[in-house]
Amino acid sequence: MAGKEQYDELKHYRCPPLGGPVDFRHCRTVNEGLPCTKMPVCWSRKMDVPEFLRENYTEYEIWQTLAVGRKTRLETVFEAIEKAKNNAG
Numbered sequence: 001m002a003g004k005e006q007y008d009e010l011k012h013y014r015c016p017p018l019g020g021p022v023d024f025r026h027c028r029t030v031n032e033g034l035p036c037t038k039m040p041v042c043w044s045r046k047m048d049v050p051e052f053l054r055e056n057y058t059e060y061e062i063w064q065t066l067a068v069g070r071k072t073r074l075e076t077v078f079e080a081i082e083k084a085k086n087n088a089g
């Protein structure tokens with residue numbers, strides 16, 4: 001399988017901002033639909049992150065992912081909570 005969803009089922013044992021396990025789907029969408037800024041650090045042992053980004057995102061989206069929109073840990077946690085609330089209800 002190719003495309004953005006190809007690694008969605010993979011698990012990262014501990015997301016530093018959230019403090020628990022997450023799947024790749026979370027990591028590739030958490031940044032307003034774009035990958036988390038930490039993806040190259042967290043996932044480099046399990047996959048070729050630069051290749052994944054090149055194959056699935058525009059240069060502008062990659063720039064947004066890696067260079068701008070860097071969020072603090074607290075902002076990421078609050079966003080995850082809001083997202084969970086919205087999904088629950």
Ligand code: SF4
Nearest residue numbers: 015027036038039042
């Ligand atoms: S890439 Fe981001 S969301 Fe995914 S485990 Fe790392 S810090 Fe958490």
